[in-house]
Amino acid sequence: MASVDLLVKGLRVGIQGKEILRGIDLSLRRGEIHALLGPNGSGKSTLAYVLMGHPAYEVVAGEIRLFGEDIRGLDPDERARRGLFLAFQYPAEVPGVALSNFLRTALSAIREQPLPPLQFYKTLHQRLESLGMDPGFADRAVNEGFSGGEKKRSEILQMSLLQPKIAILDEIDSGLDIDALRVVANEVRRMADEGVGILVITHYQRILEYLKPDLAHVMIQGRIVRSGGPDLVRELEAAGYDAFRTEAVEAVA
Amino acid sequence: MSGSQVEGFQIGEYRYGFHEPERYVYKAPRGLTRETVLHISEMKGEPAWMRDLRLRAFDLFLRKPMPTWGADLSKVDFAAIHYYVRPTERPGRSWEDLPEEIRRTFDRLGIPEAEKKFLAGIGAQYESEMVYHSLRENLRRQGVVFLDMDSGLREFPELVREYFGTVVPPGDNKFAALNTAVWSGGSFIYVPKGVSVEVPLQAYFRINARAMGQFERTLIIADEGSFVHYIEGCTAPIYSEDSLHAAVVEIIVKRGARVRYTTIQNWSTNVYNLVTKRAVAEEEATMEWVDGNIGSKVTMKYPAVILKGRGAKAEILSVALAGRGQHIDAGAKVIHLAPDTASHVVSKSISHSGGRSTYRGLVRVVRGAVGVKNAVRCDALILDEDSRSDTYPHIDVEEPDAQLGHEATVSRIGDEQLFYLRSRGLRESEAVALLVRGFIEPVVRELPMEYAVELNRLIELQMEGSVG
Numbered sequence: 141m142a143s144v145d146l147l148v149k150g151l152r153v154g155i156q157g158k159e160i161l162r163g164i165d166l167s168l169r170r171g172e173i174h175a176l177l178g179p180n181g182s183g184k185s186t187l188a189y190v191l192m193g194h195p196a197y198e199v200v201a202g203e204i205r206l207f208g209e210d211i212r213g214l215d216p217d218e219r220a221r222r223g224l225f226l227a228f229q230y231p232a233e234v235p236g237v238a239l240s241n242f243l244r245t246a247l248s249a250i251r252e253q254p255l256p257p258l259q260f261y262k263t264l265h266q267r268l269e270s271l272g273m274d275p276g277f278a279d280r281a282v283n284e285g286f287s288g289g290e291k292k293r294s295e296i297l298q299m300s301l302l303q304p305k306i307a308i309l310d311e312i313d314s315g316l317d318i319d320a321l322r323v324v325a326n327e328v329r330r331m332a333d334e335g336v337g338i339l340v341i342t343h344y345q346r347i348l349e350y351l352k353p354d355l356a357h358v359m360i361q362g363r364i365v366r367s368g369g370p371d372l373v374r375e376l377e378a379a380g381y382d383a384f385r386t387e388a389v390e391a392v393a
Numbered sequence: 394m395s396g397s398q399v400e401g402f403q404i405g406e407y408r409y410g411f412h413e414p415e416r417y418v419y420k421a422p423r424g425l426t427r428e429t430v431l432h433i434s435e436m437k438g439e440p441a442w443m444r445d446l447r448l449r450a451f452d453l454f455l456r457k458p459m460p461t462w463g464a465d466l467s468k469v470d471f472a473a474i475h476y477y478v479r480p481t482e483r484p485g486r487s488w489e490d491l492p493e494e495i496r497r498t499f500d501r502l503g504i505p506e507a508e509k510k511f512l513a514g515i516g517a518q519y520e521s522e523m524v525y526h527s528l529r530e531n532l533r534r535q536g537v538v539f540l541d542m543d544s545g546l547r548e549f550p551e552l553v554r555e556y557f558g559t560v561v562p563p564g565d566n567k568f569a570a571l572n573t574a575v576w577s578g579g580s581f582i583y584v585p586k587g588v589s590v591e592v593p594l595q596a597y598f599r600i601n602a603r604a605m606g607q608f609e610r611t612l613i614i615a616d617e618g619s620f621v622h623y624i625e626g627c628t629a630p631i632y633s634e635d636s637l638h639a640a641v642v643e644i645i646v647k648r649g650a651r652v653r654y655t656t657i658q659n660w661s662t663n664v665y666n667l668v669t670k671r672a673v674a675e676e677e678a679t680m681e682w683v684d685g686n687i688g689s690k691v692t693m694k695y696p697a698v699i700l701k702g703r704g705a706k707a708e709i710l711s712v713a714l715a716g717r718g719q720h721i722d723a724g725a726k727v728i729h730l731a732p733d734t735a736s737h738v739v740s741k742s743i744s745h746s747g748g749r750s751t752y753r754g755l756v757r758v759v760r761g762a763v764g765v766k767n768a769v770r771c772d773a774l775i776l777d778e779d780s781r782s783d784t785y786p787h788i789d790v791e792e793p794d795a796q797l798g799h800e801a802t803v804s805r806i807g808d809e810q811l812f813y814l815r816s817r818g819l820r821e822s823e824a825v826a827l828l829v830r831g832f833i834e835p836v837v838r839e840l841p842m843e844y845a846v847e848l849n850r851l852i853e854l855q856m857e858g859s860v861g
Contacts, residue, residue, distance in 0.1 A: 196808070234814070236831030236834030302818070
């Protein structure tokens with residue numbers, strides 16, 4: 141139990157009086173990849189937001205522990221400095237701020253010390269290259285006018301540079317063509333192999349074929365109704381969510 | 394001990410609020426009379442025409458009503474102001490010539506250092522007079538003139554008489570009249586035909602005395618095909634009594650010439666900053682105002698360009714930051730008198746901690762000025778519920794052929810933007826600072842690097858502690 145790096149226990153979360161997460165349990169260790177699957181509106185993105193500390197959501201009950209520490213009362217930036225990262229499904233635009241400048245500010249904030257520019261730009265260019273991105277990409281304003289695929293690559297670039305310990309990737313595969321998907325998946329795999337614990341939220345089988353998650357969870361109506369190994373993903377692919385919805389109803393009853 | 398300053402960090406503090414003891418050659422008593430006006434002229438040993446102009450302007454000042462639009466000027470107390478303070482007998486040729494307290498002030502403001510590093514010339518005004526002036530030798534040899542206005546009048550009387558008060562006449566407004574009556578200091582610049590001054594010239598204006606009135610007068614003449622970039626900065630100590638800064642700037646941009654005039658205004662929040670700035674652009678000439686307003690209690694300033702010659706261009710870029718107790722009422726005026734003239738106005742304002750910013754603009758196109766193009770963009774960012782922003786764009790077009798564009802936005806910092814930045818490790822104040830920096834980037838990128846860095850730093854300093 142002590143080795144669980146991200147522990148979610150009995151988590152119930154509401155927004156404006158409406159309960160969205162109705163008792164979530166999750167144990168993620170560094171180096172593991174977990175997939176979180178489920179139909180639209182089941183609460184997957186809410187879980188991602190709550191783990192990162194979005195102020196709009198209210199934790200009604202349960203625990204969130206990062207490396208044993210209760211982080212429920214921490215601001216998003218404090219969570220980030222402790223090694224948590226969220227790749228957003230819809231990342232915000234930051235007009236007038238170049239991605240490179242943003243990344244340097246973020247990295248300095250996370251490490252709590254200013255970064256020598258030369259060293260930073262060297263690392264940035266290595267990462268851009270390994271992700272198959274144009275060096276000029278980092279000169280553009282953060283997410284402004286980015287295509288869907290560019291936003292996703294930018295999120296992965298950020299993860300790659302910020303070197304978190306636990307990363308939540310919210311639909312990182314949507315809007316990517318097959319080649320981009322392979323590049324992104326390889327980077328995620330590489331980071332997991334280096335010891336990053338990863339929670340992948342997705343609708344699609346395809347990215348999981350590359351990632352080969354250790355564990356998959358199916359979320360329906362704010363609950364994880366099934367967890368299992370690779371077989372679960374295949375079962376889901378064959379049968380769809382309907383079978384699981386029945387389980388959800390049974391669980392409620 | 395307001396002169397003491399801790400190196401490093403002070404939260405939300407104006408860093409330039411220190412003052413030095415007053416040891417002056419002459420200090421006029423409070424209040425303005427005809428005698429004071431005459432006395433200023435006498436002390437300066439001016440020609441009769443200038444003395445008469447001052448007296449005429451003084452009458453106009455008395456007759457003109459206070460503006461009833463714009464910021465609240467009801468607390469301006471003309472009787473409490475010192476209208477003329479002469480700090481030294483004559484301008485210094487080197488910094489070492491200056492009295493110790495004046496030299497110390499400019500050292501602390503980093504002026505001699507900037508002079509060495511990235512300026513072609515500098516003028517430093519302390520109270521009513523320019524106390525130091527320099528110009529690189531190579532520019533002097535090319536015929537470039539960069540003097541304090543008083544020396545300009547002495548050494549180039551014909552040129553000054555030809556242009557002084559032609560762009561901003563004495564009766565233009567109450568504060569232009571006041572300036573014309575009691576003006577002292579400011580810059581006189583002449584750039585000869587075809588000469589390009591590649592490195593900026595700078596003037597720095599410092600108020601030190603309590604209840605001071607500073608009325609510098611600047612005249613820039615850029616002859617045909619020339620180029621010059623003039624930068625001004627300003628600061629003052631913090632006193633409980635208000636000071637008054639009412640400058641007039643006149644610029645003549647001759648055929649094919651280009652002038653860029655950059656201001657980083659950082660007065661303390663007890664200064665009324667009521668300034669008239671105007672340029673005339675002749676055929677194919679370009680006038681650019683880059684205006685950063687982050688200080689003062691009240692600012693009313695609308696840099697103007699009169700596009701008089703065919704094909705002339707105007708660009709007016711401004712940033713305003715209004716915090717607690719501040720009202721920045723700023724904007725731009727463009728008058729299209731000639732065909733094929735073009736103008737571009739970008740205004741970015743930030744209101745925080747109960748501050749108020751106003752964009753007030755005028756675009757005028759007269760009949761017959763065909764082929765005119767104009768674009769105005771003003772964006773306001775409001776950081777909290779107590780702060781306010783207003784936009785008053787006036788458009789007056791007599792020529793149906795004109796192509797005009799006006800875009801205005803008012804925004805607040807979005808929760809999702811803030812959450813995104815904070816998820817990347819930025820504290821709330823850092824996230825807001827980054828968003829603000831991005832917001833003003835389209836204007837700041839037009840500044841030379843040193844000034845861009847300085848402006849961003851000043852804005853962050855002013856906003857420290859206003860968030861979170």
